[in-house]
Amino acid sequence: MKKFIINSIIFIVINLALAGAYLYLTQNWYEYNNWNTYSSLLPMKQNTKYDLLILGSSHGRVFSSFSNHERVENILKIKMLNLSKTAGGLLPEKVLLKYFYDQGNSVSKILYVLDPQIFYSAKWNEDNYFLEDEPLYLNFLWSARKQGLSDEVLFNYIRSKFSFYWLSSRAPVVELYEETALSRIDLEAVKKRKEFLYSDGLKSEVFSTYSKMLKDLVVVASKHDSKIIFIYPPTLLGDLPGASEVATLIKSFKKDYDVEFYDFSGIIKEPKYYQDHDHLNTQGVELFSKMIPI
Secondary structure (H helix, E strand, O other): OHHHHHHHHHHHHHHHHHHHHHHHHHHHOOOOOOOOOOOOOOOOOOOOEEEEEEEEOHHHHOOOHHHHHHHHHHHHOOOEEEOOOOOOOHHHHHHHHHHHHHOOOEEEEEEEEOOHHHHOOHHHOOOOOOOOOOOOOHHHHHHHHHOOOOHHHHHHHHHHHHOHHHHHOOOOOOOOOOOOOOOOOOHHHHHHHHHHHOOOOOOHHHHHHHHHHHHHHHHHHHHOOOEEEEEEOOOOOOOOOOHHHHHHHHHHOOOOOOEEEEEOOOOOOOHHHEEEOOEEOHHHHHHHHOOOOO
16 A cells, blocks of 8 residues: 555646746747737736736737737837736736736736627636646646636646647747728628627616626726726727727726826728738738837
């Protein structure tokens, strides 16, 4: 029995060591920046001061994808970090923002590229498996658990590091320019896009839940002396359900917190600046970056 226990301990130790070595190699083999990975944690440094931090979903991610990151930095003459996650709602961004500060980082301004639909469904928040392309850091795992991520999301976070997807996606992404451009607005495509974004409806109790979550995020930023600039990004989708309610919510924070709000949803109307009906291409990002009130 004693021999069995000793052999079991040795077996566990060896496997833990192998797993640790595997994770270290797959997470540190390359040098990552915001423009060559979809991960938010890999480009994040420690004890670093940034001029601008971008939060949001894919509408925020476009400011870094296709090498747009450096273009935006040059236009705005700033040093920035992008924590936006594709399909990311309030909970994913709150978790990432908290970890950003926990790493000793600071930022004077946060640009939150906001989508109204994230206030109306758990699929952008609690049910979002957004950590599959993030490295496995034990301190982040602990922080995420404390922030309210479910056991299912956290288990998937761990499991995904030992998958073919993780191994096959370690090389930096080389995308220099998004030149795809719409030639016209397809009203049927716009309708289908809105139906997808609001597939769970517009329930007031759901909005109330995520309104509180947004305030929690604002409080975290305020405690670290960061100003938040909320914007609706340019799209060709027209008026979005719930947009006015979200705008009213944000404006209610102005009395107690350093926040601003701008609605840019209709500011760029030419299809040639979009890769699809609600995401700017590189030409569109360059144009819009000159309008950002930083």
